[in-house]
Amino acid sequence: AQSVTQPDIHITVSEGASLELRCNYSYGATPYLFWYVQSPGQGLQLLLKYFSGDTLVQGIKGFEAEFKRSQSSFNLRKPSVHWSDAAEYFCAVTRGAGGFKTIFGAGTRLFVKA
Amino acid sequence: DVKVTQSSRYLVKRTGEKVFLECVQDMDHENMFWYRQDPGLGLRLIYFSYDVKMKEKGDIPEGYSVSREKKERFSLILESASTNQTSMYLCAIRAGTSRGTGELFFGEGSRLTVL
Numbered sequence: 001a002q003s004v005t006q007p008d009i010h011i012t013v014s015e016g017a018s019l020e021l022r023c024n025y026s027y028g029a030t031p032y033l034f035w036y037v038q039s040p041g042q043g044l045q046l047l048l049k050y051f052s053g054d055t056l057v058q059g060i061k062g063f064e065a066e067f068k069r070s071q072s073s074f075n076l077r078k079p080s081v082h083w084s085d086a087a088e089y090f091c092a093v094t095r096g097a098g099g100f101k102t103i104f105g106a107g108t109r110l111f112v113k114a
Numbered sequence: 115d116v117k118v119t120q121s122s123r124y125l126v127k128r129t130g131e132k133v134f135l136e137c138v139q140d141m142d143h144e145n146m147f148w149y150r151q152d153p154g155l156g157l158r159l160i161y162f163s164y165d166v167k168m169k170e171k172g173d174i175p176e177g178y179s180v181s182r183e184k185k186e187r188f189s190l191i192l193e194s195a196s197t198n199q200t201s202m203y204l205c206a207i208r209a210g211t212s213r214g215t216g217e218l219f220f221g222e223g224s225r226l227t228v229l
Contacts, residue, residue: 009154032216043118043204043220044157090156094216100145100164101172102218104157 002027002095006105013081014113021076021108023091032094033074034102035065039087047089050074061085086112116141120205120221127228133192135224137205145208146188147218148172148180150201157204163188195228202226 003026013019025031032051036044048059055067065076074091091105121136137146145164149157149172159172161180169180177199181189192199202225206218 004156006156034217036218041222043222044206044218045220046217049217092157100162100170101159102147102216103159103173104149106154106156 002093002103004091004093004103004105006089006091006108008108009106010109010111012111012113015083016080019076019078019081019085019110021089021091021110023074023076023105024072025074025091025093026072027093027095029095033065033067034092034094035059035063035074035076036090036092036104037061037087038090038107044090047076081110081112083112083114086110116143116207116209116219118205118207118219118221120203120224122224123222125224125226127195127226129196129228131195131228133195133226133228135190135192135203135205135226137188137190137221139186139188139207141207142185143207143209144185146182147206147208148178148188148190149204149206150174151204151223152201160190160203192226195226197228200226200228 005024034049035047038044050057050067088107088109090107094102117140119138147162148160151157158174163169163182179191204223205221
């Protein structure tokens with residue numbers, strides 16, 4: 001069955017440090033891959049997406065992600081974290097005919113310390 | 115900007131009550147979705163709709179039903195609420211065509227507590 005795994009339930013980084021959030025997917029065909037962010041009390045907002053082409057994609061707020069087919073991974077990175085990046089991050093994949101269904105990982109909560 | 119509005123941010127209901135959660139979009143998007151979000155489980159798809167009066171079950175449809183009588187409105191119904199339906203419910207729409215980018219736009223969520 002298709003699935004999305006985010007191995008880290010929560011991560012704490014210092015402000016200014018680099019960040020990498022891990023995501024692995026299980027899907028037979030070429031997936032559409034996404035990273036969303038959720039600030040407390042809010043809905044989800046798209047950070048970036050990958051469909052095809054260049055495997056390194058740039059998103060909003062200085063985030064980037066790299067698609068590695070051989071590792072079935074789509075890890076999210078940021079070179080320098082800001083306190084406002086504290087939030088929950090979800091990796092997602094769209095599957096199914098017509099791309100109707102998007103399934104999400106369990107999420108990784110990011111804490112930023114001063 | 116795409117706007118998805120969930121009319122109730124917080125609800126408290128009693129076991130056995132019928133609950134309606136409303137979601138309204140301000141554009142003409144065909145695809146609308148209901149997810150529930152629980153800690154450690156991420157978002158799980160309950161139902162989705164790809165047109166007026168069209169609906170399909172997601173991964174966890176048990177105990178829920180939906181209604182889409184108009185294109186802009188997609189309702190989630192709990193016929194008889196139970197305590198295990200206490201959760202955050204998120205409505206989303208898919209921008210673009212059904213075989214398009216797949217990007218979802220979310221409402222702010224409805225937090226339901228069933229006592």
